[in-house]
Amino acid sequence: MSLYKQLWLAIVFLLTLVFCVSVALSSVSAKRYLEQQLAIKNSDNATALAISLTQQDADPVLMELTLAAQFDTGFYELIRLTGPDGAVILERRDGSDGAGAPAWFTKLLPIAAPPGVATVQRGWSQAGTLEVRSHARFAYDELWQTTWNQALAFFLTALATGAVGSLLLRRLLAPLAGVVGQASAIGERRFVTLKEPHTREFRELVAAMNRLSARVRAMLASEGERLEQLQRATTADPVTGILDRSAFNTQLAGTLASDDAGATGSFCIGRLTELTRYNQAYGRQVLDAVLASAGRNLNTLCRDRDWSCGRLNGSDIALLAPGAEDPQAVGAQLQDVLTAAFTTHDVQLPEIPVSCGEYQPGDRPGDLLTAVDAALQGAERGGSGEIVLAQRGTTTPVREQLERWRTTLAAAFAGEGFALVTFPVLEHGGAVLHREALVRLREGAELRPAAQFLPWINRLQLAGELDRRVVDLALRLAAENGERLAVNLSSAALADDDFPGWLDRRAAAANTAGQLAIEVAENAAYHHMPSFRRLCAVAHRHGMQTGMDRVGRRLADLGQLHDVGIDYVKLDAVFVRDIDSDDTNQNLLRTLSTLVHAVGVTVIAEGVENRAQWRALEALGVDAVGGPGVRLTAD
Incomplete structure (x- = not known):
């Protein structure tokens, strides 16, 4: 009562x-x-x-x-x-x-x-x-x-007294509802703060809980910044602050191996010519300041778009732009950033040739680097600082491909053209935590992977419609097999103000909503944080779990999660590569696991390829794993 x-x-x-x-x-x-x-x-x-x-x-x-x-x-x-x-x-x-x-x-x-x-x-x-x-x-x-x-x-x-007393009682007990809500939120890992009420007892209680929430928020923020600093110290180039060659190559390999919209995009390399002469003319200190300015601007550019940039050697700067449709436009952005760095420091502008190319699902990192580097050498020999496009065989014109995909996707949405395939995420004891439900496109008897059609979904602005279709398919599949399914939503679901309301109505009409887990990529969640909070609130209201996918690029922003209440984070597969032998990533993941465990969040690692990686992740405090090696074990 x-x-x-x-x-x-x-x-x-x-x-x-x-x-x-x-x-x-x-x-x-x-x-x-x-x-x-x-x-x-x-x-x-x-x-x-x-x-x-x-x-x-x-x-x-x-x-x-x-x-x-x-x-x-x-x-x-x-x-x-x-x-x-x-x-x-x-x-x-x-x-x-x-x-x-x-x-x-x-x-x-x-x-x-x-x-x-x-x-x-x-x-x-x-x-x-x-x-x-x-x-x-x-x-x-x-x-x-x-x-x-x-x-x-x-x-x-x-x-009469009861009527007046009821109003007074409601007013006196109004802060209690807020206190109960705050306590429930903390139980759901949402460390919210409230305005302190006038009643002394309630004020003291709310003040204590506010202090707890503030400490958690400060802990997440400070530890996240410390983790990012550790990450930069071990993976970043000391002069520019962007990824060094080894870290960038790892990022490139992980992106090309992904099965999402990021498996298609643009890749560019810009070359700062005659750095030795500039170093002698202006001094190392000035040139380092120019490079540091370029690195900061590149990091800002990449942070907002979920891109990656790295310094391949002393003069070559690479830019990886998943999902970018126009490689020459990306190359122009790289050239503009590098040019602005020299202009800002009043240093004579060198020739900055840029080569760029488009990568597709199945491309190998070595082949892509070779093709773009060959185009860069040709641009450098031309001596004009132009942007050249690497030729990688004959391709169908984009407009023709776009019309073909428009027809194919329209037919898929009109019928049962999409399906879900599931892969297990296992705890270390072998129990299934949930199954990842990945969308596939039916084409005859075959199922095309997401990396082949998601870029066209984005170009045709159909991502929001696909998100709704994926949720419907997951609810139907959960009703059939009774398992918990995790579906990944695009940034379009967060940008659409109507999506939380649609999800609320759809979940209320379904009996299996509690078997779903909704996850969003890290960069999209931080970019649309208010919408992400609303989406998580709707999901939790219907018993769904919520998570953040591909975590590890923006560790300094962990403090923003203090009042969201997510249930799990999935680490980017880039950090799992060679985790059994990479001491740097081991220290990073151990600290990250300890931090998120402190607020009751489960840690899941993606992209696990073998038993050695699995054992290493277990020792680092990761709770569950998924990836090709896990699928073989489950099978």
Whole structure:
């Protein structure tokens, strides 16, 4: 029972008790008062009647007529005249009740007033004794009416007081709802803060919980920044701050091996020519400042777009742009950033040739680097600082491909053109945590992987529609196999203000919503954080789990997750590569696992290829794993 109801019951009980005691005391007091008045009336009436009979010389006939007339007025219960010897000379008695008060009331409060007694004289001798008792029904009626009026007045007053008290009670208990909500949020790993209420007890409680939330937020923020600094110290080029060659090659290999929209994109290399001569002319310190400025700007450019940049050697800067459709436009951005760095420091602008190319699913890192580097050498020999496109065989014109995919995808959306394939995510004991549900495109008897059609989905702006289709398919599949399924939503779901409402309605209409896990890529979640919070709130309302995918690029932003309440994070497969032998990534993942475990979040590693990596991840505190090696184990 809620505190509000308990307080109301206590108030009703106290009011009822006060009412009963008040009515009882006032009724008893009124009863005694009426008894006293009846006793006085009886005495006065008996005296007056006895004087009247004495003046009539106690004539028997006149006495009978006088007493009968008096009795017939209806105000008397008994009039009795007894002789000196005690014999009854005359008696009139009214034995009827006739009271307007209920019988139970007259029994509960009996009015017992003593009769009035007076002596009737005949000359100097006593003619008899007169006993008069007034009827109590009038007193009962008055007592009942008084009690009823008092009860009615008390009831009306109680109603008015209850209405006012209800408003006051709601106002006083209003902070309690916030406190309960805050406690529930903390239980759901959402460390929110509230405005402190005026009530002292609530204020102290809210202040304590606010301090806890603030400490968690500060811990996530500070530790996230420390992790990112550690990551930079071990993977970044010391001059520019962008990835060094080894880290960039790892990132490139992971991107090309992915099975999502990032498996297609653009890759560019820009070359800073004559760095040796510039170093001699301007000094190492100035040139390092130019390179550092270029690195900061490149990191900003990549951070907002989920791209990657790296320094392949002293003069070559690479830019990897997953999902970018126009490689020459990406090359122009790389060239503009490098040019701006020299201009900012008033250093003569060198020739900055840029080569670029488009990569496709299945491309190998070595082949891509070779093709783009060959184009770069040709651009450098031209000496014009132009942007050249690496030729990698004949391809169908983009417009023709776009129309073909438009037709194919329209048919897929119109029918049952999409399907889900599931892959297990296992805990270290072998239990299935959930199954990843990845979307595939039906083409005849084959299922095309997402990397082949997701880029065209994005170009045709159909990602939001695909997200809805994926959720519908997952709900249907969960109803069939009874397993928990994890589906990955695109940034379009976060950019669409109507999607949370659609998900709310769809989950309410389904019986299997609680078997779903909704996850969003790290960069998309941070880029649309308010929308991500709303999406997580809707999912949690229906028992869904929520997670963040491809975590590891923006560790400094972990503090933003303090009030989201996600259930798990999935580490980017780049950090899992060679984890059994890479001490740098081992330290990073161990610290990251400890940090997110502190706020009750599960850590999952993706891209696990073999048992050695699995064992290493278990030792580092990762809770579950997924990837090709895990699928083989599960099979």
